[in-house]
Amino acid sequence: EKGGYDHFMLKEIYEQARSIRDCLRGRIYAEKGKVQLGGIKEYADKIKNIDRIIIVACGTSWHAGLVGEYLIEEYARVSVEVEYASEFRYRNPIISEKDIVIAISQSGETADTMAALELAKEKGATIFGICNVVGASIPRITHAGVYTHAGPEIGVASTKAFTAQVTVLTLLAFYIAQVRGTMTKGKSIEYLTELTQIPELVEETLKCNDEVEAIAGVFKDASNCLFLGRGSSFPVALEGALKLKEISYIHAEGYPAAEMKHGPIALIDADLPVVFIATKNSSYEKVVSNIQEVKARGGRVIAIVTEGDTEVKGMADYVIEIPATNDAFVPLLATIPLQLLAYHIAVMRNCNVDQPRNLAKSVTVE
Ligand code: M6R
Numbered sequence: 001e002k003g004g005y006d007h008f009m010l011k012e013i014y015e016q017a018r019s020i021r022d023c024l025r026g027r028i029y030a031e032k033g034k035v036q037l038g039g040i041k042e043y044a045d046k047i048k049n050i051d052r053i054i055i056v057a058c059g060t061s062w063h064a065g066l067v068g069e070y071l072i073e074e075y076a077r078v079s080v081e082v083e084y085a086s087e088f089r090y091r092n093p094i095i096s097e098k099d100i101v102i103a104i105s106q107s108g109e110t111a112d113t114m115a116a117l118e119l120a121k122e123k124g125a126t127i128f129g130i131c132n133v134v135g136a137s138i139p140r141i142t143h144a145g146v147y148t149h150a151g152p153e154i155g156v157a158s159t160k161a162f163t164a165q166v167t168v169l170t171l172l173a174f175y176i177a178q179v180r181g182t183m184t185k186g187k188s189i190e191y192l193t194e195l196t197q198i199p200e201l202v203e204e205t206l207k208c209n210d211e212v213e214a215i216a217g218v219f220k221d222a223s224n225c226l227f228l229g230r231g232s233s234f235p236v237a238l239e240g241a242l243k244l245k246e247i248s249y250i251h252a253e254g255y256p257a258a259e260m261k262h263g264p265i266a267l268i269d270a271d272l273p274v275v276f277i278a279t280k281n282s283s284y285e286k287v288v289s290n291i292q293e294v295k296a297r298g299g300r301v302i303a304i305v306t307e308g309d310t311e312v313k314g315m316a317d318y319v320i321e322i323p324a325t326n327d328a329f330v331p332l333l334a335t336i337p338l339q340l341l342a343y344h345i346a347v348m349r350n351c352n353v354d355q356p357r358n359l360a361k362s363v364t365v366e
Contacts, residue, residue, distance in 0.1 A: 007353045009155035009247070013339050014206060019150040019160040020332065021199040023167040030196050033188030035175040040144045043100075046126055047179050050100050052079040054125075056088050056116040057104040058363065060158040060242060061165060064130075065104050066235035067331045068169030075183055075191075075328070076176035085116040086366065097124040104169075105129070106153060106161035107362035108136025115366070117141060130168050132161050146172065155354045156361050157247050159339050162239060163202075166331050170195065173328075194326050198333075201323045205336045208320050212337050215302055215318045216344035219273045225250055226264060227338070228257040229277035230287055236277050236331050240338030247346040247356050257283075257290040268299040275341070276316070277334050280306040281327040291315055302341075304334050 005011035027036055040047070053072060055065035065082040072080045083093075085103070089112060095101065101120035105113045108131035117138065121127050129138045129145035132153065139145050148164035174191060177183040183191075219225070225244055229237035238254035245252045255264055257276065268274070274294050278287045288311060294301055295315055303316035306324050313319050320337045346353045 006347070007155065007343070009157055009159060009343055009353050012153055012155050012160045013336065013343065015151065016160050016163050016336065017199040017202040017206070019164050020167050020202060022149045022151070023164045024171070024196065024199070025149075027171055028192050028196060030189060030192040033178075033185045033192060035171050035178060035192065037146050037171060037175050039146045040128060043126065043144055044179050046100065047176055050078060051098055052081065054088075054095070054099055054101045054120070055080060055082045055104060056085040056101060056113055056120070057082075058085050058110050058112055060162050060239060061104040061106060061110075061113070063235045063239040063242070064162055064165035064169060066238070067166050067232050068104075068172070070232040071170055071173035071328060072176060075173045076180060077182045078176060078180070083116070085110070085112040089116040089119050093119075095120050095123040095125050099125040100128060101125045102128045102130060103138055103142070104165055105136075105138050106132045106148075106158055106165070108133045108138040109362045109364050110138075111364050111366045114138055114141070130165055132164065156356055156359050157243055157342070157353075163332055163335060166335075167198075170328065170332075191326065191328060195329065198325070198329055201325055201333055202336065204323045205333045208322070208337050209340055211320060212340040213344045215320070216341055216348060218318070219302070220345050220348040222250055222271065222273050224267070224272050225252040226267065226272060226274045227252060227254040228260060228274060228287075228290060229254075229334075230257045230283040231281065232327070232331050233277035233279065233283075233334060236334050236338065237275070239335055240275060240342070243339055243342035244345065246359060247342055247353050248349050248351055249357075250345065257287050260290060260293070265293070265297070268294055268297040270298050270300060273300050273302060275338070276301060276303045278303045278305050278309075278312045278316075279322065279330050279334060280309065280324065281330060288312060304337055
C-alpha cells in the first residue's frame with residue numbers, strides 16, 4: 001500500500017503533482033480568467049461585502065493559513081488575520097456577523113479548531129472549512145467550504161495536505177479577487193494559466209530528491225537548524241522547520257529572514273545549518289544580503305533558489321534549484337525540497353518517519 005516507497009511520507013510527497021491537479025480540477029477556467037468554487041458560491045454576495053477574514057488552524061494547517069494571508073491580501077485586498085485556534089478560542093475574540101471565519105484542517109477533527117469555529121458561529125460569523133477528510137466533524141458544522149481533495153494522508157507529518165490547502169487558498173484568493181473586482185481579467189487569465197502549470201512544475205521540482213538526499217547526509221547530525229524566508233516564503237520556512245523537528249527530533253526554528261538580526265543571529269556558527277528560501281521574487285535582494293550576513297559569521301547555508309540562479313550559488317554552501325514561477329506560486333514548489341530534506345534526515349537518523357514519537361495524526365483533545 002506504500003506503492004513501492006519505503007514510507008507513506010515519501011509516497012505522499014511524490015503524490016503532490018497529482019494531488020494539486022485533483023485539487024484544481026473543475027475549479028479553473030483559465031481562458032476566461034475565472035475560478036469556480038462550488039462549495040461557497042452561494043456566499044458570493046457575502047464575500048463581496050466583508051471587511052476581513054479570520055483564519056483559524058493548528059500546526060501545519062496554520063502555516064497554510066499564513067500563506068493564504070499573503071495571497072488574499074495581495075490579490076483580493078481583504079484584510080486577513082491568522083490565528084492559532086487554541087489561542088483564539090480562549091481570548092474572547094472580537095467577531096461579528098460581518099466576518100468570515102475559515103478553519104483549515106486536514107482531518108477536520110482537530111479539537112481546538114472545531115471549538116474556535118463553534119465560538120465564531122455562536123457570535124454570528126459565517127464559517128467556512130478547508131478540509132481534506134470528506135464528511136468529518138468540521139465540514140459538518142460549517143456553513144460552506146472547499147475540500148482539498150488530496151486523498152488520504154497516512155504519514156503523521158503533513159505533506160500533500162499542506163500543498164493542497166495552499167492550492168485551495170490560492171484559488172480562494174483569486175475567487176475573492178474576481179468577486180470583488182480587484183484583479184483585471186487579463187491578470188486573472190495570466191495567473192490562472194500559470195496555476196494550471198503548477199502540477200508539472202511540482203513534477204520538475206521532485207527531481208531534486210537525490211541532491212537533497214546528499215545534502216541531508218551532510219547535516220544529519222546537526223542538533224539545531226534555522227529556516228529563513230520572507231513574504232510568503234516565511235510560512236514555508238516555518239513549515240520546513242516543523243517538518244524537520246517533528247520527524248527527525250532536531251530542534252529547528254523558522255523565522256522571517258529580516259528578524260534574524262533581532263536575536264537568532266547570535267546562534268550562527270559552523271554547527272548551525274541555515275536553510276534559506278531565496279527564490280527570485282520581490283524580496284530576493286534582501287534575502288541575498290541576509291545570506292551574506294550568515295556567511296560573514298561562519299554559518300553554513302543551504303539555499304532553495306530559482307533555476308539558473310548564479311548570485312546565491314556563489315555564496316551558499318549548497319543550493320537546491322526549483323523551477324521559476326510567479327511569486328504567488330512559490331510556496332507550492334519551495335515546500336517540496338524542505339519536506340524531502342526532513343524526510344531523508346529522519347531516515348538517516350533511524351527515526352520512525354511515518355509515526356514520530358508522541359504525535360498523533362489528529363489531535364482530538366485540546
Ligand atoms: O488535521 P489538522 O490539519 O487540523 O491538524 C493540525 C495539526 O495537528 C497538524 O497539521 C500537525 O501540525 C501535523 N502533524 C504537522 O505535520
